[in-house]
Amino acid sequence: MLIARRKLFALLTGVVLGAAGLSAPAAAHPVNPLRPVVFVHGSAGSAMQFRTQAKRLAGNGYPARIIEAHEYDSPNIATILPQVYAGLDARIDRLLAETGADRVDLLAHSLGTFVMQGYLNSSPARAAKVAHYVNLDGRPAAAQPGGVPTLAIWGEGDPARTVAGATNVSFPDQSHTQTVSSVETFREFYRFFTGRSPRTTALIPDRHPQVSGRAVLFPSNAGVEGATVEVYPLDPRNGHRLTRRPVAVRPVAADGAFAPIPVDPRARYEFALVRAGQAVHHFYFEPFRRTDTFLRLLTSRPGEGIGALVQTSDKHTALTFQRQKEWWGAEGDSLVVNGTNILNGATAPRAKRVIGVFAFDAGLDRTSQLAEPLPEFFAITFMTGIDHYIPARGTTSIVVRSRGGGITYLPIPAWKSSDHRVSLEIDDY
Incomplete structure (x- = not known):
């Protein structure tokens, strides 16, 4: 009897809703399903800028297989733009076919915003495959590229920069690359993509x-x-x-x-x-x-490449440091190698936006000159070079203190630079 009453109630409800021009509620489903995410880097960049954010996305339920980066030869972008666009077409089509998603979400940084704005404006069909676009500290625009809903995030610099019609967010205390990797940026684009705040920003x-x-x-x-x-x-x-x-x-x-x-x-x-x-x-x-x-x-x-500028010998170690959050030598960041901090306001000034640091015995004289950077390295965008003698014996002690807190100890073998190259990636959080 109870089952019969329920069936009768459901039937009457359908009749009433139909008479009112309404329909019965659909089965529950996610309003914003998790779409594939593609990151496009800037000049001299790679997927590395998005390493931390990819892991934060995964910690909030995104399968790692649907988070990708589209990499390209940035110094030659003017001559390869059609190939980059074609590669993006293929990547997006593959992700949509593999996941069954309706569209993808895109982010681009710096030079990558030039690439993506051109891409989205080049074809309505291309723009139609993109649900959201995030413009990270790059090119302003007079309208949302391709009409795609846009979030524009800006770091330090001209506060008048905007993408017209977009949601524009400014972090004036963050540097250029930091706007890609920061927790604050993650919260903004996660909400933009999903309509809700992330469960966590920690790397669990x-x-x-x-x-x-x-x-x-x-x-x-x-x-x-x-x-x-x-x-x-x-x-x-x-x-x-x-x-x-x-x-x-x-x-x-x-x-x-x-x-x-x-x-x-x-x-x-x-x-x-x-x-x-x-x-x-x-x-x-x-x-x-x-x-x-x-x-x-x-x-x-x-x-x-840049490695050819590094002088080598059996007597000293040569090190390359990278961090996807700029080194500010006079504002809270230190990079201590064998007890000596090699960063200062001259070797890593805030305005230089240094993410890559080369340290070796310039001149092969077994002395260190830390007052000024090595000019041939300092002239390269986002890079600096430091004349620091690091003996090639035993262990090289490395201690990193990051602005905002955090100390990292990274001892490594003191490899001879004549036979070995050494790179260290420091976390950006």
Whole structure:
């Protein structure tokens, strides 16, 4: 009898709603399903700028497989723009086919906003495949590109910059690259994409994280040919290898990609990029707390690129530091190598927007000159160079103190720069 009454009530409800020109409520479904996310970097950039944000997205329910970066040869963008657009077309179509999503969400930074504004304005069909666009500290615009709903985030600089018709948000205390990686930016674009605030902005550790990415030539983002990635766990006391043999070996594909590698979220690792007849390039990172698909091993061919400016010898170590949050040498950031802070208002001024630091014994005289930066490095966008003698013996002690709090200890072996290249990626949070 109770079941019959319920059926009668449902029937009468349908009749009443129909007579009123209404319909019965549809089954519950997400108003804003999680769409694929694509990040487009700026000048001399790569997926590295979005590493932290990708992990924050994953910590809020986004599958890592639907978060991607579209990389390109930024110094040659004027001549390759049609190919970049075609690559974006293929990437977006593939993501939509794989996920069944109606559209994708896009973010672009700096030069990437030039690329994306042109892309979205180039074709209504292209714009129709994009649900939201985030313009990160890049080009102003007189209208939302392609009519796509736009969030424009601005860092320090001209406060008059806007994208007309967009939601414009300013963070005047953040530098150019920091506007990509900051917690504040994450909150804004997450709400813009989903209509709700994130559950968390912390990088909550995975139980069984994996790391994958690409080995690429800087700044073209072309894949490194004929290379192998070897992975070694490190002794936390001195950064030296705990095993003689690598715990993982991955061949590098033609596009630079290497397959996922399982890691312990509490441990530190060395990623050694090995190429026949070339110096081994050692990469050091802080612990991988979450699965990371945006790892980039940035290198160059012998005698090419910025690396060719580094003087080498059997007597000293040469180091390259990178952080996707600018180094402000006189405003709370310090980079202490063997007890000496190599950053100051001259070597890393706030206005220079330094994210890459080269430190080595310039002149091979076994002395350090920290008062001024090395001019050939300082002339390169986002880079600085520092004459600091780091003996090639034992362990090199590295301590990073970041503005806003946080201290990182990263001891590593003191490799001879004549046979070894060394890069360290410092977390941006």
